[in-house]
Amino acid sequence: MPALLRYPSVDELGVRAAALVARRPRDARLRQVGTSRAGLPLWLLSVGHGSRQALIVAGPHSNEPVGGATALRLAERTLADPRLCDGADVTWNLLLCLDPDGSRRNEGWLPGPYTLGHYFRNFFRPGFLEQPEWLPDGADGAALPETRALLGLQDELRPFFQCSLHGVDVGGGFVELTRDLPGLAPRLAHTAARLGIPLELGPYDTLYWPTLGPAVYRIPPPRHGDLAAAITEAAVESTWFHPHQYGTVTAVVEAPMWGVAAVADGTAPADAEGVLRSVSRTLRRDTELLEGLLARIRPTLDTVPDADRLLAPVDDYLLVCPGLADSWDPDTEPDADGGARTLPPLNTARLTALRISARRIALRTAGLLHQLVTVAGHDPSGATADLDRLIDEWCADYHDGHGARWIPVARQVEYQARVVLAAFELAQRRVPGARPGARPIDAPPARAEVPFE
Template sequence: MWRCALPPLLRYPTVDDLAAQAAALAARRPRDARLRRVGVSRAGTPLWLLSLGRGARQALVVAGPHANEPVGGATVLRLAERVLADPRLTEGADATWNLLLCLDPDGLRRNEGWLAGPYSLGRYFRNFFRPGFHEQPEWLPDGAAAAALPETRALLGLQDELKPFFQCSLHGVDVGGAFVELTRDLPGLSARVAHTAARLGIPRELGAYDTLYWPALGPAVYRIPPPRPRDLAAAITEAAVESTWYHPHRHGTVTAIVEAPMWGVSAVEDDSPPADRDAVLRAVSRALRHDTRLLERILTRVRPHFTGVPDAARLLAPVDDYLLVCPGLADAWDPDTADPARPLPPLSTAHLTALHIAGRRISVRTAGLLRQLVAGSGHDPCDALPELDGLIDGWCAAYLDDCGARWIPVARQVEYQARVVLAAFELAGRAGAAPARSGESGWGTRPAVPMHGE
């Protein structure tokens, strides 16, 4: 049975909660904890770094790179308590822990309508926000030298200053399961993930959509291929751009992306062969095409009424990104239209479940953003709200009824993520940082891969 010695977390922390709790911790332990501002967001919110210990080897943990994934903020607070309570993680490891409290505080503020709960899929998607591709600070579509966002530049500066032997980016999965992505192998991590997930009752994604074309290093642990440049449409659908995950690779850094689910789905752990793979793929593709046409019609109706409305562009950017990628995704998944030069890998039931969840995710996120646009304007000239509410309710019910999605308490999400981070830190420290091979930090030539989290 899962036990936690620290007080359980009942809700996700806000931007202000993170800053206040980190400041209180630094004031309580001034010898061991330092809080400093390492940049500001586009809206002027400070980016805070909490550093623990004074060892020579640097570890960097980044919370909140995606605005709708707040578990990382709670996890860094939990990690801070653990690190300060256990000298083996600092003096014993000759390490300093650097915890970036939130990389996208402006985006996190836009999600505060659901952060405190009560937690339901309908409440989450109606208040969901994630910026458009060009406003997500982990990505470097034009390379590090051309990074435009102040949040991105702050993170790049930290990476080059610290040259961490270990970097961890904390992410959340709204519906699905837990998995880890690595820029270098950490032998033994898959077994640690399996043990932790089993102890906490959290399903692992054995066929994660994000990693569909990536090599597996073990169950629910995947190797991130080196990036390569592509055009904008490909970059939105694929992690085919330089990212802050790979930027410190030149320093010998191993980067781990640790994903923790909010609503778990047991079928993402089913690695059995499907009874009729092609029939499921056709159904998933057909549903995505249908949903896309439906949402495009709604967008066409409402867009003219919100030209020049403050904040409309910020909500419409991710809507346009989602609708741009849907036709290509549906064609790539459909066995009747898939590109023979880029065939799908062997697919288990877990893979098909993940694709079903991913297709529906794009649709319900788009509907939620459109609903916010209309509801926030105070008028609904096209009578779109009832239609959008019906779509959101129906798609959320399908997640619950068809996929068996179940809420995982915040404290358990955080405990899982913190334990996996600590395991990866330990294994990275044992292995030491292997120097980058000649050309390894440059553009790769691996197959294109699905975009992380979209």
């Protein structure tokens, strides 16, 4: 098989899965388990005939395409090594893309070139309420057909192991777990070191979450809160926790696209409060700029088809920015009701993650606004030039200020696949009477299905 030089599209995932089934019809099956809001099929590729079920969910966030390629990589790996499948009494169920509608909207950058400017100008991720892993109204109130399909699959399979495949646009790799898997942290570190992947020692996503080991974090149980808290913390009801009732352990595996070495730096910073003040001040300034641009653009969008889909995430981002800036600013007075939380101890890695996150939310907003103007086909607001300038300036900060470097697609996929297999092997040990089947994480595969560039 030729080197994986780019991410596969939604259509290519289906075609490649069908080809795999045609090649191995006794060992692999492909079935449709649902339909997206736009009528696209949700495909489940199942490999093996074991009595215990593993569920792998790719593409839950539409701007994170590595998971689809990883799912195909895992299918090839399990077919090549019976010890991972029938030998372990396991069937692997791989949902190739949970949000095909959103993934289609990212196809402007998916084939490359892989530059930050090209990515953010073509970036799409739906608003929080349209992201299919979240259950803001609980499982019984799930509105999206993609969400209902995944919930149905979880209830049907009752998997002992579930893995959600995510990507980090700028930063490093890490893993989030609903149950501890002792031994995962050293395996993760070994894999990352071999493949040159930086590990995040303090991701923004896990700022207030328990640490189970370097770059491994415990997802807190769902709790009720307002929308802003849900968007920024993701500790809400989700499909990560829905199969908890069946004893499932869920692993969320994050693989970076552009790596930043400083997210792995656990040293003490020279002036943490100074950095926090700078980050908060910058985020407030960027928010004001973006709110001004949105005010100029919004009146011109009445005739733009589907503008609401692009405006929803813009409104989400601008909603949370002021609260984020206040929560990070050491000079902000605590809430009158004592609701403000104290930041955890801040090393260089955590401060770097906060700087990257503040820049990310601004760049995503600017990229979506740029698309709105582009789709409109005219720019009476004159915002295009300002947006181009901001996107170029902020992408340069990632390159020059953070040393962000592109990680080839094949390496992203290999990293994510190896981490999934490590988590899978450890999850097996939690199951009474399970047959040992998975090879050690870094043993060479039976054949190199996805060689590096």
